Amino acid sequence: MRQESKKKATIYDLSVLSGCSASTVSAVLNGTWQKRRIKESTAELIRSLAEKHQYTANLQARGLRSSRSGLVGLLLPVHDNRYFSSMAQTFEAHVRARGQCPIVVSACRDPQEERQTVETLISYSIDELFVAGATDPDGVHAVCEAAGLKHINIDLPGTKTHSVISDNYEGGRLLTKAIIRHCEGDRPLQPEDLYLFGGRNDHASRERIRGFREVKRAMLGADPDECIQPTGYSPAMTQKAFETFYAREGRLPRAFFINSSINFEGLLRFLGQHPHETFADIVVGCYDYDPFGSFLPFPVIMIRQDVDGMISKAFEIVDQGRSPPELHLIQPELVPPRTALMGPLDALKDID
């Protein structure tokens, strides 16, 4: 009777079964049947057959014909990080809510990989692309542009299309102020007591550093260059920077600003190699939020970027269609030490 469920049913199968033409079946099943003046009873018949035979449309075929796929892409630098993984989580929810299929890929902060990955996505005719934290957003833009693909930058801005990013300058100021204030109980903080580690020469790092230096100069009176240590985005390099400092000074700086949770992991590696006393009284600010990071044995002030705000804004802009590129700043949030915030997972129901 039923075809062993081996091959999937197609509109042609249903066409035969129902005695209607394939185009009628197609129209009924994709919702355009009213426009095509298909009788309600015919539609009903076809729908029931589709149900019975577990018909599901072949989306590649549909995509080929209509040159749209229903896929929406998110390009991340990396998955393994709370900031980007919560972005993926939020992104998925938004895309699902629009009835499309989210597809999340990472490109390892490699410009070449970024472009190639996007090429691949384009080959699948994805409908829109969200480019998060790209190392070379304009390179990605060129690829998208050539294919007429709607896209938008998140987290790191490009110059060729809209970008929705965290207000890194304000966030940097906010965090720096909070660090300095947190130290006020102790003996006054000297300029060379406050360092910044991590980040590279990207827009986010530059802005954060700008905010950091400005606040530092204003509040501590000076802002020596050697206190800025951009180590790239790798735990290993960051660790090395701490080790170097420690080898020279025999201690860590009293307070420091860490550019991202990935760099923060470099600090952890350092800590793992040294006894507790080494960091008995440091104060750390981290431009990223990680719930576990917030409860470490020294004060950790964090910045949580408004991921949901950024993603929402990005969808808004993408939906509006083309317009001259703008930079949209989303305010981040300061998170005091020992704070466990809710996240995208809290939206999920936990069934049992």
Place this chain on the structure above:
Amino acid sequence: MRQESKKKATIYDLSVLSGCSASTVSAVLNGTWQKRRIKESTAELIRSLAEKHQYTANLQARGLRSSRSGLVGLLLPVHDNRYFSSMAQTFEAHVRARGQCPIVVSACRDPQEERQTVETLISYSIDELFVAGATDPDGVHAVCEAAGLKHINIDLPGTKTHSVISDNYEGGRLLTKAIIRHCEGDRPLQPEDLYLFGGRNDHASRERIRGFREVKRAMLGADPDECIQPTGYSPAMTQKAFETFYAREGRLPRAFFINSSINFEGLLRFLGQHPHETFADIVVGCYDYDPFGSFLPFPVIMIRQDVDGMISKAFEIVDQGRSPPELHLIQPELVPPRTALMGPLDALKDID
């Protein structure tokens, strides 16, 4: 001259430009040209034209024709978590190495969502599916089976196809022993001093609990039921369990085993509501590894599951083709407190 890069070049465009037939172009560009005895010079010509016009194959068309897509799916419960996001990271690297395109989606631990998501992936003719931590692996299996899709379970086993999972029983024993040993310096641990929080009625939780209870009974002499508190996989519920205990006892248990980092976040929320003293001398074991979690102000012993081992094994099995379902256990690793391990991100080069 060049068509404004508006529409992408197709084999037909190249066919006209080269004076060859479309099938020849196709053969040259997909690598089957030798089999078709295309002249080297013809191939060369076509390749150069393809390059010049930036030809890239339309993968939907190819997929439609060949009913394969080059896509390999990973179905996760959630993204926003170090365990699963590192799995995504590792998975991507493996898939890329095979020249396919990874696509990672999450289904929120909802059986219905799981099946539907898989249906969607199938509609795109994905070639293989890795089902990680599914709430209803056998439900997913049925869907895959009906579509003839190769798939494999990871992290949580099903009964209908191969499963590669962490050895939760051994891991549970390992962790429980380590917790108890860690408490040995203090006054002897009583059975009611050691609790377990988190998890639900899934295979992983059951095995871990089994290991926990066995070791506890063996080492502490008893294993009262009330020390087992499966709270589901949500921070909120876990927090509630801690609050309840605390309201009743005025303190936390001396030591406890937390079933996953997600449940651990419930502890963080609890901690955020209470002063430091409340947890001055607790000992925590967590069945998951999170680098930040490892450095909290109380001893945290963690289990790191061998994600790379699991993914590698899974690929091996998928490649072998069908055989009667088996359960493959991968040994997890015990991580002592204050340990920052390397992760998948360390494989990335950090360019600047």
Place this chain on the structure above:
DNA sequence: CTTTTTTGCACAATCGATGGTGCAATTAAT
């Protein structure tokens, strides 16, 4: 009972690639 309008649907081209088949031109064998 015509003529017009509306209803309901079938036909066929198309999206871009793949792969089986067949055939002319070239080369080798006899």
Place this chain on the structure above:
DNA sequence: ATTAATTGCACCATCGATTGTGCAAAAAAG
């Protein structure tokens, strides 16, 4: 110089949907 074998490629059906167009039957208008 024939015949046989090989080379090199073109032709065409096909994958499963979408969509513009056309036309017969039914209903409404005159």
